[in-house]
Amino acid sequence: MKATIKHIAAFSIAEELGIETGDVLLEINGMPVIDIMDYFYYRDDEELTLTIEKQDGEIWDLDIEKEIDEDIGLEFTNPIIDCAKSCSNKCIFCFIDQMPEGMRETLYFKDDDSRLSFMMGNFVTLTNMSDELFARLIHYKMSPINISVHVIDPSRRKMMLGNREAGKIKERLLALKEAGLTMNGQVVLLPEINDGKYLDETIDFLASLYPEMQSMAVVPVGMTKFRENLPRLKAVNKAKAREIITQIGAWQEKLLERIGARFVYAADEFFKRAEWNIPAANYYDDYIQIENGVGLIRKFEDAAMVAIENNSCPLLDDLPIVATSTDAADMMYRIQAAMEAKCGRSCFEVVPILNDYFGHTITVTGLITAGDLIAQLRKKASGRRVLIAENMRNSDGLFLDDLKLEDVKRELAAEIDLVAADGAAFVSTVWRNL
Numbered sequence: 001m002k003a004t005i006k007h008i009a010a011f012s013i014a015e016e017l018g019i020e021t022g023d024v025l026l027e028i029n030g031m032p033v034i035d036i037m038d039y040f041y042y043r044d045d046e047e048l049t050l051t052i053e054k055q056d057g058e059i060w061d062l063d064i065e066k067e068i069d070e071d072i073g074l075e076f077t078n079p080i081i082d083c084a085k086s087c088s089n090k091c092i093f094c095f096i097d098q099m100p101e102g103m104r105e106t107l108y109f110k111d112d113d114s115r116l117s118f119m120m121g122n123f124v125t126l127t128n129m130s131d132e133l134f135a136r137l138i139h140y141k142m143s144p145i146n147i148s149v150h151v152i153d154p155s156r157r158k159m160m161l162g163n164r165e166a167g168k169i170k171e172r173l174l175a176l177k178e179a180g181l182t183m184n185g186q187v188v189l190l191p192e193i194n195d196g197k198y199l200d201e202t203i204d205f206l207a208s209l210y211p212e213m214q215s216m217a218v219v220p221v222g223m224t225k226f227r228e229n230l231p232r233l234k235a236v237n238k239a240k241a242r243e244i245i246t247q248i249g250a251w252q253e254k255l256l257e258r259i260g261a262r263f264v265y266a267a268d269e270f271f272k273r274a275e276w277n278i279p280a281a282n283y284y285d286d287y288i289q290i291e292n293g294v295g296l297i298r299k300f301e302d303a304a305m306v307a308i309e310n311n312s313c314p315l316l317d318d319l320p321i322v323a324t325s326t327d328a329a330d331m332m333y334r335i336q337a338a339m340e341a342k343c344g345r346s347c348f349e350v351v352p353i354l355n356d357y358f359g360h361t362i363t364v365t366g367l368i369t370a371g372d373l374i375a376q377l378r379k380k381a382s383g384r385r386v387l388i389a390e391n392m393r394n395s396d397g398l399f400l401d402d403l404k405l406e407d408v409k410r411e412l413a414a415e416i417d418l419v420a421a422d423g424a425a426f427v428s429t430v431w432r433n434l
């Protein structure tokens with residue numbers, strides 16, 4: 001694929017040189033730019049020659065003198081430039097295998113590409129990398145890299161990932177540590193498969209890689225209602241969730257003494273399934289695994305409460321609907337009560353949306369579809385304002401079931417406000433930025 005330029009940063013070196021959107025970066029210092037690793041590696045020199053193909057086919061060689069590490073200001077149409085690598089696993093718990101037919105085609109693509117991990121935070125298993133590619137990753141020092149470890153025991157990992165190559169994980173992680181690459185680990189917890197002593201062993205080993213391995217998140221397996229002909233798995237129930245939280249808590253205490261960090265964290269979903277309160281902010285340290293659903297609720301609620309405390313109640317008379325996941329509903333009721341106490345009147349109505357699309361065991365906001373929003377709000381939203389989380393849509397502005405925001409607005413005859421995963425922004429949106 002070509003390194004076609006999508007955006008030029010304002011006041012950047014690229015802008016000054018007359019590089020334009022639609023031009024193609026061919027080489028840096030005579031070396032071809034095959035993927036984003038090449039680009040990041042070669043662009044850090046102080047003296048560069050960029051070879052650019054202009055849209056009319058003309059080739060420009062541009063000499064640059066700059067500070068080391070100074071950015072050139074290029075962004076590419078395809079963030080990793082090359083085609084994304086697909087995964088070579090057959091994980092027994094793969095969420096994509098549990099999606100119904102008829103969703104957007106891109107959602108069925110099983111990526112497992114370290115370049116996407118570096119650029120977008122995706123998790124990779126390191127199973128589809130030749131030794132040569134792995135050496136390149138180390139040579140280019142691409143980090144941080146987020147790694148789906150799942151279990152450190154080689155034969156368990158091969159079984160979980162359905163891949164004979166998956167057992168070499170310890171060697172690869174040790175090589176990444178040796179090279180000084182920053183990592184974060186993830187375990188998808190499957191009852192009776194990688195819990196108990198396997199989880200102990202995995203935490204123990206990953207913690208031994210600290211500080212290069214910065215943190216580890218444990219998330220419960222997601223099981224939709226579309227599991228026909230797939231391996232039989234047990235869901236994480238209340239008792240199992242309590243067991244895992246307790247096991248992780250004991251490790252946090254041990255690791256605070258051993259390495260000075262809590263290091264391992266249970267995802268918010270465990271606390272919801274355990275029917276236990278979400279812990280205080282210090283459980284999450286600096287929320288390093290928040291993108292993995294670890295600490296989202298605590299961070300959102302704390303920020304909302306501060307915003308309510310620090311702002312005065314505006315003179316508004318609308319009563320917007322907050323459409324949220326079942327996991328986030330309790331938090332929304334607490335925020336609702338705090339705003340009501342401040343204003344002396346109700347500020348919004350909470351409507352928890354059940355996930356009819358994937359099944360009611362799916363309880364997180366990011367997997368709510370437009371169809372469920374429309375069906376469950378149809379009777380009450382007309383003419384009102386509805387707040388929904390921004391992460392219900394992907395970067396193209398589409399919901400998982402391929403509908404657009406305009407479709408939801410039209411079907412509900414409602415005004416829709418999108419809210420980022422930020423409690424202060426939520427309060428500000430309810431109070432119309434006052």
Ligand code: SF4
Nearest residue numbers: 087089090091094110
């Ligand atoms: S790595 Fe496993 S879970 Fe991820 S996409 Fe591939 S098969 Fe699915």
